Amino acid sequence: MTNLINLQQAINEIKKSIENAIKTAGTEGKNNLIRSQKPIKLLHEIVKSDLIKNNVNPELICPKLAESHGELSLAGFFKRKNQDVSIIPNYLTKTEEILNFEGILYGQKDNYGFDFTEQTLTINVRSQLSSSAKNFDTLYERTFAEALNLHLRCEKMVLGEFYMISVNEYDSNEANKKSVKYKKLTNVDKHIEKYLLSFGAVNGRNDTKIDHYKYERVCLLIVDFSQSIPKIYYTDEELKRDNLLPKNSIASIEKLSFPNFITDLLTIYETRFGKDKFN
Numbered sequence: 001m002t003n004l005i006n007l008q009q010a011i012n013e014i015k016k017s018i019e020n021a022i023k024t025a026g027t028e029g030k031n032n033l034i035r036s037q038k039p040i041k042l043l044h045e046i047v048k049s050d051l052i053k054n055n056v057n058p059e060l061i062c063p064k065l066a067e068s069h070g071e072l073s074l075a076g077f078f079k080r081k082n083q084d085v086s087i088i089p090n091y092l093t094k095t096e097e098i099l100n101f102e103g104i105l106y107g108q109k110d111n112y113g114f115d116f117t118e119q120t121l122t123i124n125v126r127s128q129l130s131s132s133a134k135n136f137d138t139l140y141e142r143t144f145a146e147a148l149n150l151h152l153r154c155e156k157m158v159l160g161e162f163y164m165i166s167v168n169e170y171d172s173n174e175a176n177k178k179s180v181k182y183k184k185l186t187n188v189d190k191h192i193e194k195y196l197l198s199f200g201a202v203n204g205r206n207d208t209k210i211d212h213y214k215y216e217r218v219c220l221l222i223v224d225f226s227q228s229i230p231k232i233y234y235t236d237e238e239l240k241r242d243n244l245l246p247k248n249s250i251a252s253i254e255k256l257s258f259p260n261f262i263t264d265l266l267t268i269y270e271t272r273f274g275k276d277k278f279n
Helices: 007-035 038-053 114-118 136-153 188-200 236-241 261-273
Strands: 072-075 080-083 085-087 121-128 159-166 168-170 182-184 217-224 231-233
Touching: 007 038, 007 168, 007 231, 038 085, 038 121, 038 159, 038 261, 080 121, 114 136, 121 136, 121 261, 136 159, 136 188, 159 188, 159 261, 188 217, 217 261
Parallel strands: 121 159, 159 217
Antiparallel strands: 072 080, 085 121, 168 182, 217 231
C-alpha cells in the first residue's frame, strides 16, 4: 500500500512544514498551519499505517487512510466525542439505542448502540508543539476525562492515546522575523519527567472493572525538532544522556514508547473480544 508512512517520515514532514511556514509568513504562518491541523493529521496517518502494518483491514479503519472525514462520534457516559481513529470489528453492526443513563445524553438516540461502541477500538491523537509547560493541567485533565467518559459506559472498551510533545519550542521573537530558531525550556528535564509520570499513571489498564480513567495503552512521543533530523526518544538512557530526564528519576518512557503501541492495543483487544476481528 503506497500511502503508508513511518514515524520518522511523519516527524520529518512536520518539522519541514512548520519551518517553511515560519520562513514564508512568520509566526502567523506557523499558527495558521497548526490551526489547519495538517501537522497532527500526519500523526493520525502514522497510527493508521501502523495498524495496517499489523494486518488490520484498511476498510475497518475510520477515517480511512489518507482521509480526515469519517470519524465516529461515540457516546460515553457524559458526552459524545469524535474519535480520531477507530477500528470496527468485521462482525459488528449498528443497533440504534435510546440512552437512559443520567446526564446530558439522557433520552438521546445513539445510532451505534452499546455493543458496537464497546467493541470498537479507538485511538485519540494529540500534540503539544509549543512549550511542554503550557496548559499542562488542562490538557492532562482532558486526557483522562476522555477515558473515564467512555469506560464508565463501556468498561471493556479498548482505548489508546497517542500524545506528542516537543522538547524545544520555536522562538516566537525570531519567528516574527521569519527566522527559525529554538529555545530550550528552563528545567526541561523536570517538565518531561512530569509528563512521563503523569501519562504513566493513566497507562496500562488491565482490569476492566476498575481504573476507568486509564487507557489500555498510551504512547508519549517525545521529539527534539531542533536537530536537523528530528530525534525521537525511545529509551530512558537516551533521555538522560541528553539531559532531558533527571539521572535519578523513577519516571520511565519504556512502557510509553511507540514501537509496541499498536501491537499492545491489538493484543489486549484480542484477549477481551477474540481473534481475527480486524481481518
